Amino acid sequence: MFYRISGQFKTDYRSDHALFRVRQDAVLMGIILLFAWVIFPFTANEFVFQALLIPVLIYSLAALGLNILTGYAGQLSLGTGAFMGVGAYACYKLVTIFPEMNLLVAIGLSGFFAAAVGVAFGLPSLRIKGFYLAIATLAAQFFLVWLFEKWAWLYNYNASGAIQVPTIDMFGIRVAGPTASSFVQYYFVLFVVTIMTIFAINITRGHIGRTWKAVRDMDIAAELVGINLLRSKLIAFAVSSYIVGVSGALFVFLWRGAAEPNLFDIPLSFRVLFIAIIGGLGSILGNYLGAILIVALPVILNILPEMVGLEINAAVVEHLNIMIIGALIIAVLIIEPHGLARFWAIIREKLIMWPFPH
C-alpha cells in the first residue's frame, strides 16, 4: 500500500540503472539520513554516543571495506584488524609529524598507507586462492601487529608502547583528544562514513564493481572474457584496505582515544568479519545492519538483567555474551546465509504485495 512500484515507468536505460529505481527508496533513504544527521545526535546522551552511535558507524565502515574485498571481489581476508592498525598508526605519525595538518586530511591520507600495505599482501592472491589465501592475510595480521609492537618509531618511542591521541582542533572546534565533545566527534565520523559509503555504492555498481563480481563468481571465466585479474584483484585490495585504514584511524582518533598494538589483534578482525557476514556479503546496507546488531547486542545484554531485576555478575554476563554471539552467528547462517540484507529484500517483496498474499 505504501510501497507501490506500479505507475513508476522507466522509459530509458538510464533510469533503469538509477541509484533509486523506486521513488519510495529515495524517501526511505532520506528518512534514514534525517535520523542519522539530525534526530539521533540531538536526542542522544553521552552514553549512547560512546557505546552505540560512534562505534556502529566505525565498525560498519570497517565492515564495508572488508565487504568490498570479500563480498564483492571474493577474496577471503582475516587480517582486517591489522589493516585498521596501519591506518591508525599512519594517522598518528602524520598528526605528530605535521601537527597543523587538518585531521580530515590526515585521516584521508592514512588510508593510502593502509592501501599500500593491503596491495603488498594482496599480491599473493594471484597465485593462492580460497582458504589458502586466508594465510596471506593472516600473515599480514600477525606480522603487522608484531611490527606495531617492535618498531618504536611508530609510537614515537614512548615508554608505554601505546599511541595516545593528541588534542586536535579543526576550524576552531576541538575534534579529537580527551576534551573533545561526543557531539562533534559523531558528526565528524558521520561525515567520513557518508562520503565513503557514497564512494563505495558507486564504485560497486560501476565498471570496476562488475569486474569484481565476475572475478568473485569464477576468476578463470572472468579472465577468459578479458578481465585483467591482476588489476581487478589489486584494485579490490587497495580500495578495501583504504576504507579499512580510514576506519582504523577513526577507530582510534574519534572513539578509543588511545591504542595498544594488541587492540588490532585477531579478535578485531573476526568482529569485523562477523559484521560483514551477518549483515550479508556483497551488500552495502548489510554492513550497517550487522554493525548495529553486533555493537548493540552486548550493550543490551548488559542492561537487560538489571531491567528485569536479575542479579548476574559481570563475568557471567561477559561469557554469556560470547556464547550468544556465537549462537547468533550460527542461527543467522542457518536461517538466512545471505545475511540481514536479504531480510530487507524479503520484507521489500512483501511490502510491494501487501495487503494481498500473492
Added chain:
Amino acid sequence: MEFLNNVFVAPFQDMAAAPDFFMQVVWEGLVSGVLYALIALGFVLIYKSSRIFNFAQGIMVVFAALTLVGLHEMGVPALLAVPLTLGVMFLLAVAIERVVLRPLVNQPDIILFMATIGITLFLIGFGEMIFGGENKVMITEQLGIPTGSFEFEPFGGFLLIEQKDLTAVVGAGVLVLVLLLFLNRSKMGRAIRALGDDHQAALSVGISLSTIWVLVWFIAGIIALATGIVWGARAGVSFALEVIAYKALPVLMLGGLESVTGAIVGGLAIGVLEKLFEIYWGQPLLGGNTETWFAFVFALIVLLFRPQGLFGEKIIERV
C-alpha cells in the same frame, strides 16, 4: 657487510659452536611441531570428509582439556575422567552435527567456515562459564605420564629431554599410526574417504552422511583430547591455548588441506624452523617474539611456489 654477516654467517657459526644447544632447540621445536601436527590432523580429517574448514579444532583442544581437568577437580578419578571426557566430546560431535552442520549441508565453504567460528565462540563462552577462565594445571601425574627427564651429554655438552615430551611424541606417533590404519583398512575409514571424494556418489551407495560426520567430529575430538593433555602438561590449561589453533593454520596450508602426511610433515617443519628462527635470527636481530608470525610468513612463501601446499591435491580449475 656486517649486516650480511649477521644474517648469513653468524647464526650458523653459533649453531656449530654449541651443537648441544642446537640439538636442544631442535628437540623443543620437534615437540611443539608434534602438537601443531596433531591439531592440523584434526582439521585435515574433517576437511577430507566434509570440505569444512574447521576453525573450531583449536578450541576443541582447550575444551577437551578443560573438561578433563574440571571433571577431576569435581572429584572424578583421573582414569575415569578420560572416558567421561571422551563421552562429552562424543555428545559435542552429535550436537554439532545435528544443530549446525545438518541445516547447512550444501552451503558455500565460507558459510560453513563462519559457522565453525560461531562454534568456537560458543565453546569459549560455555567453557569459561562452567570451568572458569583461570589457568589450570593439567593432571599429568594422575594420568600416569612420567614427569622426570633424561639428560644426555653429546659433544661434551648438555641435552635435557623431558619424559613427558618423549611420551607426547611417542603417543602422537601411535595415534597417527592407528588413525592411518583406521582410515585405510577399516570399512568406516573407507566410507570416510569415499565421502571426501564425492558426496553424492557416496550417498548413492548407502553411506550415511550424518553418521560419518558424527564419527569424524568424534575422532577429531579424540585427537583434541590427546593434544590437550600433551599441551596442557607443558603449558597449563586455559583459553590462552587457542593461539595454537591459529598456528595450526599455516601448518595445514604448508602441508596441503587434504593430506595427513602433509599435516605431520608441515607441523614438524614449522615447529623446528620457527624455534630455530626465533633463537638464531629473531632474538639477536629482530627483537624477539617472532614465533607469532614466522609460521604464517613461511607458509606464505612456500605457497607462492606451490599454491596447493606441499602434499595437497593439484588444483585443477575448469570453467
